Amino acid sequence: MSWRTIFFSTAVLTVSAGMSLAQTEINWWHAMGGTNGERVDKIAADFNASQPDYKIVPSFKGNYTETMTAAVAAFRAKEHPHLVQVFEVGTATMMAAKGAIYPVEQLMSDAGEAFDKSDYLPAVISYYQTPEGELLSMPFNSSTPVLWYNADALSAAGVEPPQTWDEVKVAAKALVDNGMECGLSFGWQSWVMIENYSAWHNLEMGTKENGFAGFDTEFTFNNDTVAARLDDVAAMSEGNLFKYGGRRGDSLPLFTSGECGMWMNSSAYYGSIKSQADFAFGQTMLPLDTAVADAPQNSIIGGATLWALAGHDDDAYKGLAKFLTYMSSAEVQAWWHQETGYVPITTAAYHLSQEQGFYDSNPGTDTAIKQLSLNAPTPNSRGLRFGNFVQVRDVINEELEALWAGNKTATQALNTAAERGNALLRKFERTAN
């Protein structure tokens, strides 16, 4: 290394150190890998370029659970970031940690930043409000499950995209009869087949308004209606009308490789399906169980919100408030929505996307937002607030796998899941107070 290089690099280091001293750094830990990670970086970089005082530093910390665990560990070591992205099922855990979080609504008003909750989609923010209506975390990436279908395969089999469960079965049969390997598959089974199935048909999943009204809640998803639906799906395994393809999004290849003609999972798979499927595809609303309800209620969201953590300087929170305002502006949200398939979190971003003609050139991409805003959310469809819900979802996964493998009936599987889930709720209740 020559003297000149050393001189220059020292100079550069000094200058950049001087620059970062003038700015307040705000750390944002997130769980968006790959292309979505680059989009997060872009949002931060654009905000940093828009003003001189604050610098948002995004860091990718792994998947949702890893990010949350990292933030919790950092909090215990007093090294936590200002802002962390937490998935929806972690909401109860975050909410119970009263000394650790800084509710965003309070943060915005303390920082003197204009903030109007009514700008946001009710189905999105209802998931993250206290019973009194205070918004605790800022919605960022929200999605909802939809029914994806292979349009080429459906038209070759001579059926329309299904709207009810009866039609799903008819379509699955037609697809298989027409030479497809399987008819239907789905991912994130607890979220799609239990949480959203219940909300869509306005069924209670747990007592105390799905946990919103108190931690002393008990699961009720082991009811006959859900059991009947799941038994019916399990029976569809016969003749491959239904095929189980694993947890989370593991079953995506079943759909994109052309093996299964219908797939129920998050609307946020839009980007992946678009890049992987070499057939015409579409999305439509979740099927309705006509024996249970005459019309669908509304679906509930998944995805994540941004939580501010307590214990930093007021100045940093001021910058954070400005960033949250920037991030939920119609332009940023509309761009994020159109790029990723996540729903826009504000009505303004939805209208902007309409004006830009996004839904006309990409038919079906507004399915998610239509599902979410179909009706005003009821206590059964505003969301879930269960403690230890990450583990409960694992329990549900395990029990449903026993059902799909034919080792248990739906009632047996759901009863065990509810029993094990209730034990986890009781454990959470003890630490939450």
Added chain:
Amino acid sequence: MLKRVHFPASVLPYLLVAPQILVTLVFFIWPASQAVYQSFLIEDAFGLSTEFVWLENFTLLMDDAIYLASFGRTILFSVAVAFLSMSMALILAGFADRVVRGATAYRTMLIWPYAVAPVLAGALWVFMFNPTLGIFPFLLEMVGVDWNHYLNGNQAMALVIFAAAWKQIAYNFLFYLAAMQSIPRSLIEAAAIDGAGPVRRFRDLIFPLISPTTFFLLVINAVYAFFDTFGIIHAITQGGPANATTILVYKVFNDGFVGLDLGGSAAQSVILMFLVISMTVVQFRYVERKVEY
């Protein structure tokens, strides 16, 4: 009268072992005692409310049928992993020991997998065995096997055993090869002159002579299977389907780092720690007697 020899006391030996003691204290005794302390607590994830509950975390575990069921599974998994990886390594080492030309190249290639991180090894196997896209399910279908480890618990168990054993073969191979090469050539040549073929030489000469290595590897592999395999299981099956691959250490990891139930997870790790300690004691007490040094 017995004469007792007295050496003058010196601090040097204490100084020489001090670094090792310090490392053990900092990296083993201290974290282990933290785990024991944590196992007496029930607290929320952030550590904001803590309740000292004595042994309640342990009694909760003893009432948990799923936890108890994972003991048997863990033993099956560990025995299978240790047996498979050690026997494969022994066979490979036996062959590599006889190779004359290109011996270094063979050795390097056989040691290579050891450098692969557990999660990466898992990811590799996930791709090869993906029921939809993988190459092996495709080949298996030709011989009439319907592979779907997302649903079939036995297949899932077989898959994690293979992946975990594969990862450890390189390590075992290294030790077996070194042991075999330290056997004096003259012994083997003498046996050959007496008319013993390769198989006979291996069975009656080489295998007994490397028994200390086998014993050492048995301890190491058992510890590996009990403690180090959660990364592979996390990458391949997440303990599923329906708990078919949830072994003790995976449950420790999952309850603690995914479920954020630190007390319950710590209690499990304490149980696991005592289990492995007692297992090692048994191994040294009984199995070692059969070893000839």
